[in-house]
Amino acid sequence: MAAFIELRDVAKSFGPLKVVEGLNLDVAKGEFLSLLGPSGSGKTTILMMLAGFEDATSGEIVLDGQRLNDLPPHRRGMGVVFQNYALFPHMSVAENVAFPLQMRGVAKAEVQRRVTEALARVHLEHLAERRPSQLSGGQQQRVALTRALVFEPKVILMDEPLGALDKQLREAMQLEIRDLHRRLGLTIVFVTHDQSEALTISDRIAIFDKGKIAQIGTASEVYDRPRNRFVSQFIGETNLLEGRIDGAADGQTVQIVVEGGRRIVAAAPTVPTGADIVVSVRPERICLTPAPGFDNILDAEVEDVVYQGDHLRFHLACGSLRLVARAERSAESWPVGTRLPIAFRAEDCSVFSA
Template sequence: MSAFISFEAVSKSYGDVKVIDGLNLSIERGEFVSLLGPSGSGKTTMLMMLAGFEAPTGGRIVVDGKRVDHLPPHARNMGVVFQSYALFPHMSIADNIAFPLKMRGMPKAEVGTRVKRALDMVQLSAASGRKPAQLSGGQQQRIALARALVFEPEVVLMDEPLGALDKQLREHMQLELRELHKSLGLTVVFVTHDQNEAITMSDRIAVFNSGKIEQIDTPQLIYSQPNTRFVAQFIGETNLMNGSVAESHDDRASISLGDGTRVIGRTHKSFRPGEQIVLSVRPEALTIGDVAPGLNSLPAVIEDLVFQGDHTRVHLKSGGSKLAARVTGQNHGYAVGQSTHVSFAPEACAVVPQ
């Protein structure tokens, strides 16, 4: 089965500056795919090319079997939600939502029916007669979403739509958007620089770096099995240790660390003996103290303890590496200066190129 949305060798340059470089990306119908990356990585440019606000320098964009990169935005049947909401301040909420329907020449009776349904969907029917300035930031965000959905687009594009909200409201809206995506079967392409947001909401995440996709995978695999050092560092928090490959077989490798300690890690590609690599181990995968059989183990010294509410962050030094672990509760019994061991399962240790 062919993909619903396909970027095929798409490039974008501004003068001599190449922002997107021969990029390929496929999205299935009904998927929620987040484009995640730092500022300037190309993710918003990709979204704007899909929306029709930017034209690719090279390559093709195909939606539902039809090439769309030559079509104007209004001919692509896509709803767009921006961070700024872009609501018309002089119009009522109902008129804001009705605007794209009127621009498409829809009969007045049908416009009224659809606007009511869209307001019901975002649970703001009582606000239909108000102006945007009379609503909270979260309510305005929901109205912008209703306007993007009211004409029943094939695809909904969102560019940092939650960026202006406070933390509590942002997390609430993440769950609301997830529920809307599931209940309506929408195809959503969502741009964000917030790792937690992407992990919470997405079916798959495409991690952008310097105009290329470093990895596209489910949130679980992006987090637990990063393919590159950039992905390991950009998604969540991780411990990085430099080493070299002693042996590599199938999806496992024996790694020699700087102090000569040997550990076993999980690989996603074959490595040559002697190749310089980086180990990535998440803080929650580290166990302090007694070592169970089959686990990697490193001698370590506790350098600091930081209480953070639901867990304590333990800073350690092992050989030439600074490590961080998380332990639950306050009564853990550890002390600064204590000599101990940190251990971790080979499955929790990702081997990535240096």
């Protein structure tokens, strides 16, 4: 698929501090791309460079074949939604939504028509005359999103727009934004530090670490096949086992000696034999009632059981190894001190260099 947004060797420094380094990134038209990473990883700076609120120190930013570096924000055709909504408190909902159209010289009758249609699309037409202070957080978020959409921009940029909402409303708004994206065919670049949010709404996720992309891919690619230790720990929960490759078990798998001298079998990585490696195994991939056919079976003792509502987390000791397994609530009959076999498959192990 052809790139709609292109960032080529983009870097940003604030004095001696390098915030973004050598960034190359393509976004397809109609794609929902999330920039995910911890605070200070450069993701918001990237969004601000796309919007034109920050200048790139070097590199090139292109939208639909047009170089953006020298264009001011209002000529880039991008709508921006901020975490604090940035609504004008002295204006009504309708006036807030009308503002970007008025700034672009749209005729008064056309402004009224488009504002009415835009508010109806997000079910806020009955609140058109209210001020932002009279709205809930979720309603303010929808007004901010509508204001960004009303002038039909080429791209929507969102900087942690759901960060101020409570959990239930946040999850509802995630689905609402995803639905708008699909119905309107929007191109969205979405900044978040919330892993579950990125997994829920994105076509692809770019995971950032210290100004660089640690991994980019679909939700299943970055979760099930992390490329390095940072990604495996940052997105979701995982068990990390340090060890070394001790030879190939067959053409598809390798033998690995991990802490405590135990041997496990994992899918063959691109790491050479004898190299120090890290094996990542997700808690939900560890089976507490193994049937025949598992590549790895270990004896374990239950050290703790944590109730989490829809599931249980088992803290397990396998000699000197400490693992966490996730299981359905029906497993609650295994109390602390129970000894049991646990198992996981070679294909459920991600292996990367230490």
